[in-house]
Structure formats: C-alpha cells, structure tokens
Amino acid sequence: MRVSSADIYTIWLREWKRLLRSRVRLIMSLAQPLLWLILFGTVFDRMFSGIGDPAEETISYKSFITPGIVAMTVLFGSIFAGIGIIFDREFGFLKEIMVAPVSRTSIVWGKALGGATSAIISGLVILGLSTLIGAEFTPDINVFLAAFLAVVITVLIALAYVNLGIAFATRIDSMEGFQMVMNLLVMPMFFLSGAFYPVDLMPTWLQVGTYVNPLFYGVDGLRHCFNGTAAAALPLGLDLVVLAGFTLLTATVSIILFKRME
Amino acid sequence: MAPAGMEKDTMNAPAILVRDLVKDFDGIMAVDGVSFEVGKGEVFGFLGPNGAGKTTTISMLCTLLRPTKGTAQVWGYDAFHQPDQVRSSIGIVFQDPSVDEELTGYENMWFHARLYKVDKNVIDPRINGLLEMVELLDRKDDLVKTYSGGMKRRLEIARGLLHHPKVLFLDEPTLGLDPQTRRHIWAYIRNLNQKEGVTVFLTTHYMDEADELCGRIAIIDKGKIVALDTPEKLKASLxxxxxxxxxxxxxxxxxxxxxxxxxxxxxxxxxxxxxxxxxxxxxxxxxxxxxxxxxxxxxxxxxxxxPTLEDIFIKTTGHGIRDEKVEGRDQFRSKGRHYMKRSRGKGGH
Incomplete structure (x- = not known):
C-alpha cells in the first residue's frame, strides 16, 4: 500500500476533531509554559540586568527566555501526543486503523501531523502571550524572514518530538508508563536546552550535555529569530541542519517501529 | 472481465482457505495446526470456549497477526504476503469495541469510508442507509460515548459493511448483549448473508448463536478443530x-x-x-x-x-463450554496482551 496524502489527511482530521472536542487538553497544554513564562519572565527579569555585552544593548531576561518557553511548549505538546497511540490501542481503535488498507507510513504521518498541529498552535499562543508580559523581538535579519524561519524551526521541533513520542508509544503499553518515561526524558532535555541561561555560562560538563541535546539547536535557532545573532550560541545554518537531521531520524525510527508493531 | 491470471485465481478460490495454521506464543500453542475452507456465501461458525484460539485465528486471517506456520488465504489472497488485498476484501467486527467514542456515529462511519476509499459520491447515502438498517440513524450525530453497548456493536457491524466487503469477520458479535439485541443482530447477519451475499465468518461461544446462524460449524478447543460439519449433522452424530x-x-x-x-x-x-x-x-x-x-x-x-451443540461440544472435547467463566476469559485477555507485547518486534506488516 502506497503512502497517500488522502489517508494522512483522514487520520490527521480525526486527531484535529478530537482536539477541538477536548478544549481542556488544549488549555492544559498551555498552563505549564504559561506558569514558567510568568514566573521566570517577570520575577527573574528583575534579578538580571540583561543578557549580552553590557557595553552594547542588552536583552531583557523575559525576551531571552521567550524562544526557550516557546520551544518547551512545542516539545511538551508534541512528545506527549504519542500517548494517542497507546490510547487508541487501549480503546481498540488502533485495530480499526491497522486492518484498513492504509500504509503504516501514512498512519504515522497522520498521527504525527495531528500531534504537531496542536503543539504548534500552543507554541504560537505562548508566543503571543509573551508579548503581553513585555517580551521584545530584536532579530537582526529581515523580520519576515525571521518569522518564516521561526515557523520552520517550530514545525521541525514539533515533528521531531511527536515522532520520538510515537516511537516510545509503539514500545510502551501503559499510559502511566509512557508518561513516566516521557517526564524522565523531557526535564533534562528542557533544562539542558539553553532555554533559561546562555550555554557559555554553564560548566563544561553541562555544556557537553547541552550540545548533544537536539532541542538546544531548536532553541538556539529560535533565538536567532527572536533575539538576534548576538544572543545565539551557534550559526543559524548549523542549528537548522542539526534540527532537520534529528527530525528525519526520529521520523524514520517511529515509522520503522510502528511497522514492527503486531 | 478477468484480465489477469491473478483475478481468475481469486474467482475460483474459496472465500477462506486455511492450511495447517499454527500460532505459537512463546511456547503456548494458541492455534495448533488448524485447516478448513469456507465457501463463498457461507455463514461459517467457529465455536469454542474462551481461550480456544478463535480470536487468534481471526487475527491471522485479518492480517493483524503473523502466523508461526501454515497458510491462510482470504478471497484468494495470501494474508501475509498480500495483506493490502486481503484488507480491502474484508470487514471486521472485533470482539472488543473499536469505535472512537469521541467522534459521532456518523463520523466513525465517514472515517472508515475514507480509509477504505469508498466513492465520495456514495459515502453519504451509504452511511445513512446502513445506519438506518442498524436503527441508529436518529442518533448519528451523537458522540459514540453516549451509546449503549448494543448500539456500539450495531454501529460496528454497520461500519464493517460500509465498503462492501466480500467476507465479514465477526468475533463474538453478541458477547455481553441482552437477548433482544442479540436477536436483532442475528437478524442483521442473516439478512446480510441472504440479501447481499456476504460470506460471514463468525466466532462465538454461544451454542444457540452458532446453531441459529451457521451453515457449517467448526468446533475448536485448545487450538485444534475437533469437529466440523453442519449443525444438523453434528447433532445427528450423537x-x-x-x-x-x-x-x-x-x-x-x-x-x-x-x-x-x-x-x-x-x-x-x-x-x-x-x-x-x-x-x-x-x-x-x-x-x-x-x-x-x-x-x-x-x-x-x-x-x-x-441434543444441542453443547452436547456435541462435551462429547468432542470432554468438557462443557461454560466451564471457564469470566475469570478465565479475563486471564486469557491479559495473557493475550502480554503475548502481544512480547511478540512485538518480530516482524509484521
């Protein structure tokens, strides 16, 4: 059976309808990042004089963490979407999809895009809210290009982690187990992403952890788009390449594991 | 009409052909060398206690489970090498519910129609016609989570028919339903077989159900077929x-x-x-x-x-069909899940 965009759309549409019916889920997915944003953004903002070379114009802390919080929102929203597979297995609907004449790859893509859609929406909502608490955007590339690249990076983060979640979901039977494993993964991934502090302020051993964390490249890429090159640690091109490579990897792995599922 | 040899084979083949089918779940033989044929237009019953291997056999025929040994063909297609052709030819009503409760009845049907590539122009009338048949038309826009058990079952039967399957698999279609709903469902199944010519393969552990519906019955116990004939002949054998x-x-x-x-x-x-x-x-x-x-x-x-099929069952297996109560079933279910988990990663489609 060939991969078909019609099948992907059908499966995506189901996820979308389910999302619209459970607004609670959408709201809850915003609660945690919002808390971080308000707490760190407003309180820590008063502790730090600003980030960057004091001789030049510095960035406020709340502006600095905005790309991090957006990345975090997308990360949480997408990685936990894998639970949909476990949910469908538990409630029997997965069998309905698995016996349909639809390629497994289409199923994974439909599911992944469904999870990514809600994660991206949450990310955009958080981005909008960050301006309300006074975050500023100071890209040093064309604003439209920055916005476009920010969207690309957000989509890549969402797709990378939704597929990572799906890959785990093919192997974990219980929802509790899945949530435990995801929490275990998500927290270090988040704290070592450079979302809260510039990577060069970290001790070397933590820097190593940061550089092997794919999310760091997403946060750094968004930082280029939101805060400008001076605040970022790596060239934008490198961020994009690493992130795209990681997305390709998780997408491939999730499809392989899903096909092996009996 | 039949351009290729492939097509011709499919036309002459029986609806279902199973030869020496084996499924070994890490040393436990769920299905142990089963062979049978189901002709086109038949209503064929798989009768046996819980845990006899009925669902495992269906799962293999429906391409969900890879057999350890043997062959299974549906409508002339090999269930392991041509899963897509098999999937397009069959409709399935699983033992456990498999509807999306967060969607409406109509949406469940629509989703299925899309996945099975039902012609866009006929999707709507076809869905409404089937929902009318199972008496759910007035509830089509309600979320499935508000349906009763019997209504969900009826919805699943209607859904299984949406794409005009050649063979309809029904795994314990009336399990846990009240007598009135059971009779309704029997009437649908009979009607389908007679009016639409759908070949029906059903599993049940209810004697009366097999007796009522099936033209032929295979009695399965501990993964093996112990008797196979028409209900009348089976009873006469006593x-x-x-x-x-x-x-x-x-x-x-x-x-x-x-x-x-x-x-x-x-x-x-x-x-x-x-x-x-x-x-x-x-x-x-x-x-x-x-x-x-x-x-x-x-x-x-x-x-x-x-004599009832129950007597035949006791005669052929040496024990009653209701020996294993609900506990036994739940145990098997959880075992089944366990096996599924352990056998994961050993290939599949």
Whole structure:
C-alpha cells in the first residue's frame, strides 16, 4: 500500500476533531509554559540586568527566555501526543486503523501531523502571550524572514518530538508508563536546552550535555529569530541542519517501529 | 472481465482457505495446526470456549497477526504476503469495541469510508442507509460515548459493511448483549448473508448463536478443530434424542417390546427408570406410551432431551463450554496482551 496524502489527511482530521472536542487538553497544554513564562519572565527579569555585552544593548531576561518557553511548549505538546497511540490501542481503535488498507507510513504521518498541529498552535499562543508580559523581538535579519524561519524551526521541533513520542508509544503499553518515561526524558532535555541561561555560562560538563541535546539547536535557532545573532550560541545554518537531521531520524525510527508493531 | 491470471485465481478460490495454521506464543500453542475452507456465501461458525484460539485465528486471517506456520488465504489472497488485498476484501467486527467514542456515529462511519476509499459520491447515502438498517440513524450525530453497548456493536457491524466487503469477520458479535439485541443482530447477519451475499465468518461461544446462524460449524478447543460439519449433522452424530421415562418397575419383556417400537434405537434400564435413545422424540413418545400401557407400565414422568451443540461440544472435547467463566476469559485477555507485547518486534506488516 502506497503512502497517500488522502489517508494522512483522514487520520490527521480525526486527531484535529478530537482536539477541538477536548478544549481542556488544549488549555492544559498551555498552563505549564504559561506558569514558567510568568514566573521566570517577570520575577527573574528583575534579578538580571540583561543578557549580552553590557557595553552594547542588552536583552531583557523575559525576551531571552521567550524562544526557550516557546520551544518547551512545542516539545511538551508534541512528545506527549504519542500517548494517542497507546490510547487508541487501549480503546481498540488502533485495530480499526491497522486492518484498513492504509500504509503504516501514512498512519504515522497522520498521527504525527495531528500531534504537531496542536503543539504548534500552543507554541504560537505562548508566543503571543509573551508579548503581553513585555517580551521584545530584536532579530537582526529581515523580520519576515525571521518569522518564516521561526515557523520552520517550530514545525521541525514539533515533528521531531511527536515522532520520538510515537516511537516510545509503539514500545510502551501503559499510559502511566509512557508518561513516566516521557517526564524522565523531557526535564533534562528542557533544562539542558539553553532555554533559561546562555550555554557559555554553564560548566563544561553541562555544556557537553547541552550540545548533544537536539532541542538546544531548536532553541538556539529560535533565538536567532527572536533575539538576534548576538544572543545565539551557534550559526543559524548549523542549528537548522542539526534540527532537520534529528527530525528525519526520529521520523524514520517511529515509522520503522510502528511497522514492527503486531 | 478477468484480465489477469491473478483475478481468475481469486474467482475460483474459496472465500477462506486455511492450511495447517499454527500460532505459537512463546511456547503456548494458541492455534495448533488448524485447516478448513469456507465457501463463498457461507455463514461459517467457529465455536469454542474462551481461550480456544478463535480470536487468534481471526487475527491471522485479518492480517493483524503473523502466523508461526501454515497458510491462510482470504478471497484468494495470501494474508501475509498480500495483506493490502486481503484488507480491502474484508470487514471486521472485533470482539472488543473499536469505535472512537469521541467522534459521532456518523463520523466513525465517514472515517472508515475514507480509509477504505469508498466513492465520495456514495459515502453519504451509504452511511445513512446502513445506519438506518442498524436503527441508529436518529442518533448519528451523537458522540459514540453516549451509546449503549448494543448500539456500539450495531454501529460496528454497520461500519464493517460500509465498503462492501466480500467476507465479514465477526468475533463474538453478541458477547455481553441482552437477548433482544442479540436477536436483532442475528437478524442483521442473516439478512446480510441472504440479501447481499456476504460470506460471514463468525466466532462465538454461544451454542444457540452458532446453531441459529451457521451453515457449517467448526468446533475448536485448545487450538485444534475437533469437529466440523453442519449443525444438523453434528447433532445427528450423537445418535438421536434422549427420552427418560420414570417408571417404578419394569420387566425384561417390556424392555424388549420398547426396543421394537419404531424409531427407538436403544433402551437402557437405569435405577429410576429407562433411558431411550430415539429418532425423533416428539413423534416417538406417544408410541412409547402406547407400548408401555399395553405392558401395564405406569409412567410417572417423561423428559425429552434434544441434543444441542453443547452436547456435541462435551462429547468432542470432554468438557462443557461454560466451564471457564469470566475469570478465565479475563486471564486469557491479559495473557493475550502480554503475548502481544512480547511478540512485538518480530516482524509484521
């Protein structure tokens, strides 16, 4: 059976309808990042004089963490979407999809895009809210290009982690187990992403952890788009390449594991 | 009409062909060398207690589970090498619910129609027609989570028919439903088979269900088929109806005379009376009474037992079908999940 965009759309549409019916889920997915944003953004903002070379114009802390919080929102929203597979297995609907004449790859893509859609929406909502608490955007590339690249990076983060979640979901039977494993993964991934502090302020051993964390490249890429090159640690091109490579990897792995599922 | 050889094979093949099918869940033989054929247009029943291997067999036929050994073909297509052709030819109603409760009945149907590539122009009338058949049309826009168990089952049956399957698999279609709903569902199944010509393969552990619906029945126990025939022939294999006469006392001459009655196969004296195996109880009993009267016997009471599939089941397997109660089933279910988990990663489609 060939991969078909019609099948992907059908499966995506189901996820979308389910999302619209459970607004609670959408709201809850915003609660945690919002808390971080308000707490760190407003309180820590008063502790730090600003980030960057004091001789030049510095960035406020709340502006600095905005790309991090957006990345975090997308990360949480997408990685936990894998639970949909476990949910469908538990409630029997997965069998309905698995016996349909639809390629497994289409199923994974439909599911992944469904999870990514809600994660991206949450990310955009958080981005909008960050301006309300006074975050500023100071890209040093064309604003439209920055916005476009920010969207690309957000989509890549969402797709990378939704597929990572799906890959785990093919192997974990219980929802509790899945949530435990995801929490275990998500927290270090988040704290070592450079979302809260510039990577060069970290001790070397933590820097190593940061550089092997794919999310760091997403946060750094968004930082280029939101805060400008001076605040970022790596060239934008490198961020994009690493992130795209990681997305390709998780997408491939999730499809392989899903096909092996009996 | 049949351009390729492939097509021709498909046309001549039986609806289902299973040869020496084996499924070994890490040392436990869920299905142990099963062979059978189902002709086109048949209603074929798989009868057996919970845990006999019925669902495992269906899962292999439906391409969900990879067999350890043997072949399974549906509509001429190999279930392992041509899963897509098989999937397009079949409809399935699983034992456990498989509807999306967060969607409406109509949306569940629509989703299925899209996945099975039902022609866009006929999707809507087809869905409405089927929902009408299962009497759910007035509830089509309600979320499925508000449906009763029977309604969900009916929705699943309607959904299984949406894409005009050649073969419909029904795994315990009436499990846990009330008697009235069961009769309704039986009527749908019969109707489908007769009017739409759909081949039906159903599993059940209800004797009456198999008797009522199936043209042929395979009795399966511990992964093996122990009997396979029409319900009538299976019942006839027991020899006939059993009549029990409660009699105070009886002479040898009288027993001899009863043996001579037309339709009586055997007469066995027991402590509390006589056990007669007869051709057709309802007709033979009056003749027995006449003979008894002639010999001055006073019959205190009479019971007639017409053989059921249950008797066949006990005869062929040595135990009753209801020996294993709900606990047994739940145990098997959880085992099944366990096996699924452990066998994951060993390939599949």
């Amino acid at each position: 020899g006939g109806d059993v009549v029990h006469l409660a009699i105070a006392e009886c002479t040898e001459g009288c027993i001899e005379a009863l043996r001579g009655v037309q339709g009586v196969h055997s007469v066995e004296p027991k402590e509390d009376g006589l056990i007669l195996v007869v051709e057709e109880g309802a007709v033979t009993i009056p003749l027995i009474f006449d003979t008894a009267k002639d010999h001055g016997l006073v019959v205190q009471s009479v019971t007639l037992k017409v």
